[in-house]
Amino acid sequence: MKNLSKLIISLFAVLILNHLPAQAQIQETLKAKILKNVKSLPLPDTTRYTSLFFTTNERPEIIATAELEGFDLRGNAIMASRYGKGIVVAVGAPSSFENPMLKDPNVSKFVLNVFRLNPKGSVGIYHPENGDLEAFLKLNKIASRKLETLKTDSKITTIYIQDDVKDSVQLGYLDKFIQNGGTLVFGSAYERSHNNLKIQDLHSFLKINNLLAKAGIVNSYFLLKSSPKNQILHTDSIPVYLHINTILPYMSSVLNTQTLPSTNVLEWFINPTISLSIEFNTYNSMIMKEMRRSYEIPDSLFRPSLAQPLNISTKKQKAAYRLAGEMQEKLFKENPQLKGKAFGIEGFPGIVTDSAKRVDKNISIKVQVGKQGLFDIHDGYFRPHSTGLYVPAGEKIKVILEKKYFIQKLKVQIGLHDDDLINVADQINRIGFNLVRTFELDKDTTEIQSPYGGLLELNITDTTTLKSINLRVLGAVNAPYFKLGETNDSTWNSTIKNYGAPWAELATDKIVFTVPSYRIRNLKNPTELLQFYDKVMDADADLRTINHERAHNERIIVDQQVAYGSLFTMQYKIVAPDEDESTKIMLDKDLIEKLGSWGLFHELGHRHQFWELDFQGLGEVTVNLYSMYVYDKVLNLGKYHNHDNIPSKEGVIEKIKTYMRNNPSYEKFQQDPWIALSMYIELIEQFGWDAIKTANKTYADLPRNLYPKNNEEKIDLWFKTISSATKSDLTDFFDIWRIPVSKAAKLEVRKYSYPIWLPSELKEFNTK
Numbered sequence: 001m002k003n004l005s006k007l008i009i010s011l012f013a014v015l016i017l018n019h020l021p022a023q024a025q026i027q028e029t030l031k032a033k034i035l036k037n038v039k040s041l042p043l044p045d046t047t048r049y050t051s052l053f054f055t056t057n058e059r060p061e062i063i064a065t066a067e068l069e070g071f072d073l074r075g076n077a078i079m080a081s082r083y084g085k086g087i088v089v090a091v092g093a094p095s096s097f098e099n100p101m102l103k104d105p106n107v108s109k110f111v112l113n114v115f116r117l118n119p120k121g122s123v124g125i126y127h128p129e130n131g132d133l134e135a136f137l138k139l140n141k142i143a144s145r146k147l148e149t150l151k152t153d154s155k156i157t158t159i160y161i162q163d164d165v166k167d168s169v170q171l172g173y174l175d176k177f178i179q180n181g182g183t184l185v186f187g188s189a190y191e192r193s194h195n196n197l198k199i200q201d202l203h204s205f206l207k208i209n210n211l212l213a214k215a216g217i218v219n220s221y222f223l224l225k226s227s228p229k230n231q232i233l234h235t236d237s238i239p240v241y242l243h244i245n246t247i248l249p250y251m252s253s254v255l256n257t258q259t260l261p262s263t264n265v266l267e268w269f270i271n272p273t274i275s276l277s278i279e280f281n282t283y284n285s286m287i288m289k290e291m292r293r294s295y296e297i298p299d300s301l302f303r304p305s306l307a308q309p310l311n312i313s314t315k316k317q318k319a320a321y322r323l324a325g326e327m328q329e330k331l332f333k334e335n336p337q338l339k340g341k342a343f344g345i346e347g348f349p350g351i352v353t354d355s356a357k358r359v360d361k362n363i364s365i366k367v368q369v370g371k372q373g374l375f376d377i378h379d380g381y382f383r384p385h386s387t388g389l390y391v392p393a394g395e396k397i398k399v400i401l402e403k404k405y406f407i408q409k410l411k412v413q414i415g416l417h418d419d420d421l422i423n424v425a426d427q428i429n430r431i432g433f434n435l436v437r438t439f440e441l442d443k444d445t446t447e448i449q450s451p452y453g454g455l456l457e458l459n460i461t462d463t464t465t466l467k468s469i470n471l472r473v474l475g476a477v478n479a480p481y482f483k484l485g486e487t488n489d490s491t492w493n494s495t496i497k498n499y500g501a502p503w504a505e506l507a508t509d510k511i512v513f514t515v516p517s518y519r520i521r522n523l524k525n526p527t528e529l530l531q532f533y534d535k536v537m538d539a540d541a542d543l544r545t546i547n548h549e550r551a552h553n554e555r556i557i558v559d560q561q562v563a564y565g566s567l568f569t570m571q572y573k574i575v576a577p578d579e580d581e582s583t584k585i586m587l588d589k590d591l592i593e594k595l596g597s598w599g600l601f602h603e604l605g606h607r608h609q610f611w612e613l614d615f616q617g618l619g620e621v622t623v624n625l626y627s628m629y630v631y632d633k634v635l636n637l638g639k640y641h642n643h644d645n646i647p648s649k650e651g652v653i654e655k656i657k658t659y660m661r662n663n664p665s666y667e668k669f670q671q672d673p674w675i676a677l678s679m680y681i682e683l684i685e686q687f688g689w690d691a692i693k694t695a696n697k698t699y700a701d702l703p704r705n706l707y708p709k710n711n712e713e714k715i716d717l718w719f720k721t722i723s724s725a726t727k728s729d730l731t732d733f734f735d736i737w738r739i740p741v742s743k744a745a746k747l748e749v750r751k752y753s754y755p756i757w758l759p760s761e762l763k764e765f766n767t768k
Helices: 021-034 105-115 132-139 168-179 188-195 209-215 244-254 263-279 288-293 315-334 404-410 488-496 526-544 578-586 589-595 598-606 623-633 649-660 665-669 673-685 689-701 711-726 730-738 743-750 758-765
Strands: 050-055 062-069 074-083 086-093 122-126 144-147 154-162 183-187 217-224 358-366 382-391 397-400 411-414 435-439 445-448 454-461 468-478 482-483 502-507 512-514 556-558 568-570 572-579
Touching: 021 105, 021 758, 050 062, 050 188, 050 263, 050 598, 074 217, 074 315, 086 209, 086 217, 086 665, 105 132, 105 183, 122 132, 122 397, 132 144, 132 411, 154 168, 168 183, 168 209, 209 217, 244 263, 244 288, 263 288, 263 315, 288 315, 358 382, 358 435, 358 454, 382 411, 382 482, 382 502, 404 468, 411 445, 435 445, 435 454, 454 502, 488 526, 502 526, 512 526, 526 589, 526 598, 526 623, 526 689, 556 711, 568 598, 572 578, 572 598, 578 589, 578 598, 623 673, 623 689, 649 673, 649 758, 665 673, 673 689, 673 711, 689 711, 730 743, 730 758
Parallel strands: 086 183, 122 144, 122 154, 154 183, 482 502, 512 556, 556 572
Antiparallel strands: 050 074, 050 217, 062 074, 074 086, 358 468, 382 454, 382 468, 397 445, 397 468, 411 435, 411 454, 502 512, 568 572
């Protein structure tokens, strides 16, 4: 569900004191009843977890909060609310209903108070349950029995659940039960499932939250433990950021100032609460109207474009713009007649041509997942795989999947532009939100839709062993998609490149480009272009000493507005600007062979660096070895035909001498990546690229348990590794460059009796 990723593993910040507005006062009696004669409530011991809750409407009452040790922050640990004629009590620590906590006098009183909210009838305990609660209730003369279904008789007036309810029929029974006057006591399901969840399931949204949210409560996957210094829940003051009732007046009072809560408070708590409230309330509800008033959202929605950029330089403008976008999506969901197209998509990501045919298409996708020795993204990552289809903005399409694939927990996503520009830019020239929408494929037919539209990708977890996956898609349009080895230039030129989707993909098993379709309409030889890029990828693999065959391809995404710098690299993508000159070169095989593309090769180099082993100051240094290597070995232009900062061998030597004559230091080395690169160039000039490859192979083979623990150890590792690779004693070389190698590392290298080496240009600076 949209924006729910904001709920995962959150941190919270303390603001001011507890004060609930008048409309919430009616619910205070629930808190009084639940805490009657309870002096204090403990957190579970350190072997158990407590999860936290968010509010989604004005009704819930916060019963107790849990402190996040080390942050002086709190989150909702126990909540209660009215729904229909009934009551919902949500408890983040399900161990409160088990031994040994049930033996604590205050916990015992608390649990009895909860079950006596609805004293008539008996308690139904919905599986699974270990028997402790049933015995406790029997001891206290409260009738109970285990339930196999949530369709109960009139004798059951309270139901206890410590599990998710995924079956919609059972959820319906439970909904009706509460509305008719029953009490639901929910012990968070996240603790029980924590150790059983597969990695790809950890961020799954509990289905029972769809019911809890009607009472204004949502359980998040945020688990905390107690400690010797943090052993009790707080039942007194409630921070203002813990309830939608207090968030809105607070934000209204500070939006016109530049003293908003910290980014952490906004992103980790206030914004998720706002997003959930939008998700679970109608557009014209009182709470949504109060949001628009508090954030001063105008009736006319913003349309940033290249021609008319939108200023969002103030915190108020950023908050209002973000909220307006979420509300727009809510409005579309509730009003199908609006056709669900976000305002401003004409400029970006674009619209489908009128002539584009909606297709019914069977697709077979080759699975490419796993690790390949690089600094890859976390385990359980769902890697997008191209389908060659585009989902028009606002239109619903169907994805049909065979049941045999359900166990794979597959997903589909619409769009690839997931950067949120709001927090990183003061002016935006396109829609600034994360434009990607993701959907689980957990049934035979899944209907999906996006107000922005986008390329359709099948997301496959890197834990799968499948080699291919088949699916059927109805209602999407063909996008210009060329896959090396599968598509031919003739079909591309006659048909494919003219498909009416605004975005295209050019792919090999090693690299894939996501580019605006207008950029490839005149591309006649995609085979030659992609074969060239495979050579680039193979060159990077050679220098990094990994196999040419890739576990997955690297993805380059062109964007109208790049979030960070001119280009940037993350573990799962490279983002490049849609600029006439650079994009033209990138997509023209003859031009890029002749001129190169330092920026693009540089970003691909970032994907191949030893991020965890390079010492401080090398982040923008060792990356350039890959650019140089591609220019030298693929373009055959030599090491120096690439950048003004390394114009020639002579130019580099002169730069080194100038640097050495001006008090060189490790601090200066770290501040100038071109000077630092010159040190590597000296090694390459003397010992060739093979020395770098040999050193990289040593790094690649290093067991993780032997990784250096600090920067000093990283420096020593490089000194010993490159000395071994060159069969040279580089002590004087490192000393002149002022790289602080330890005495122990120097002694270790010295024992091999390697010859001492210095390049001629450094000999005048050798004071030994």
